[in-house]
Amino acid sequence: MNFSKDLIKKTQLSRKEFLNLTGRSLAGAAGTLALAPVLSAHVYGQDQKQAISPPAKIPSDVEKPILLEEWKSDSDQKSAPTPTPLPPDSRLGYAVVGLGHLSLEEILPALSNCKKSKLIALVSGSPDKMKKVAAQYGISDENCYSYHTFDQIKNNKNVDVIYIVLPNGLHKEYVIRSARAGKHILCEKPMANSAAECREMITECEKANVKLMIAYRIHYQPHNRKLREMLKKKSLGLPNMLRLITRKVRQM
Numbered sequence: 001m002n003f004s005k006d007l008i009k010k011t012q013l014s015r016k017e018f019l020n021l022t023g024r025s026l027a028g029a030a031g032t033l034a035l036a037p038v039l040s041a042h043v044y045g046q047d048q049k050q051a052i053s054p055p056a057k058i059p060s061d062v063e064k065p066i067l068l069e070e071w072k073s074d075s076d077q078k079s080a081p082t083p084t085p086l087p088p089d090s091r092l093g094y095a096v097v098g099l100g101h102l103s104l105e106e107i108l109p110a111l112s113n114c115k116k117s118k119l120i121a122l123v124s125g126s127p128d129k130m131k132k133v134a135a136q137y138g139i140s141d142e143n144c145y146s147y148h149t150f151d152q153i154k155n156n157k158n159v160d161v162i163y164i165v166l167p168n169g170l171h172k173e174y175v176i177r178s179a180r181a182g183k184h185i186l187c188e189k190p191m192a193n194s195a196a197e198c199r200e201m202i203t204e205c206e207k208a209n210v211k212l213m214i215a216y217r218i219h220y221q222p223h224n225r226k227l228r229e230m231l232k233k234k235s236l237g238l239p240n241m242l243r244l245i246t247r248k249v250r251q252m
Contacts, residue, residue, distance in 0.1 A: 062086065085115040093120035093158045095143075095183075097150070097174055098165040099129055102188070107165060108137060120158045123150055150174075154181035161186055163215075172197045179208040189216050 057067040065081040096103050111119040121143040124130040130144050162178040164187045172192050178185045191214050192198045205212040218224050
């Protein structure tokens with residue numbers, strides 16, 4: 001294989017240049033030897049006999065990312081910022097009520113990856129299911145409740161928010177019980193079966209001085225927020241009707 005002398009003399013290679021230079025099937029040992037002048041000057045410039053931390057800017061604010069040194073060329077796609085999770089003790093603790101499809105397939109895995117929230121407790125009418133899920137997510141026995149023992153959750157200081165993921169007809173009951181337990185509430189949509197039930201739920205939460213939110217994402221999606229801004233500014237004039245079409249785009 002013939003290597004480009006001009007490329008070898010460079011102290012910084014893009015991934016594309018590296019592949020063009022070495023070939024995709026180049027053996028590891030041969031590639032390392034051939035590129036020793038480049039790699040030693042750039043990627044592996046540190047003395048391998050001594051562990052040295054690369055330079056970085058470390059903000060005092062825990063929510064701001066650590067800024068690492070630039071190691072990619074201008075032609076390479078830049079890396080995303082480093083993650084900025086809150087310390088576990090600073091995250092909001094959630095109790096999830098109901099272990100059906102939505103909870104098991106989406107909510108519990110998502111809570112495991114949250115930066116500012118964490119799973120603390122489970123509520124289920126199935127002891128066997130709850131035992132298995134608790135073991136999977138590291139939830140202790142004292143943080144597992146049945147529907148009959150649910151009201152005891154008021155004594156759990158680690159639970160900040162109760163996420164109600166139950167059939168629609170049970171939303172009112174468990175929102176009211178959660179409010180009386182002194183916990184903030186995130187309730188799945190729809191809020192309830194009637195406007196009268198919704199008003200009763202709101203009244204109980206106001207009495208208990210707790211927050212009630214319905215888990216409807218549309219208010220926070222960037223395109224919907226932009227449209228709301230445009231309507232407020234009357235950028236489109238005074239619309240009489242809006243027709244929204246949403247599509248799920250698959251990434252190839």
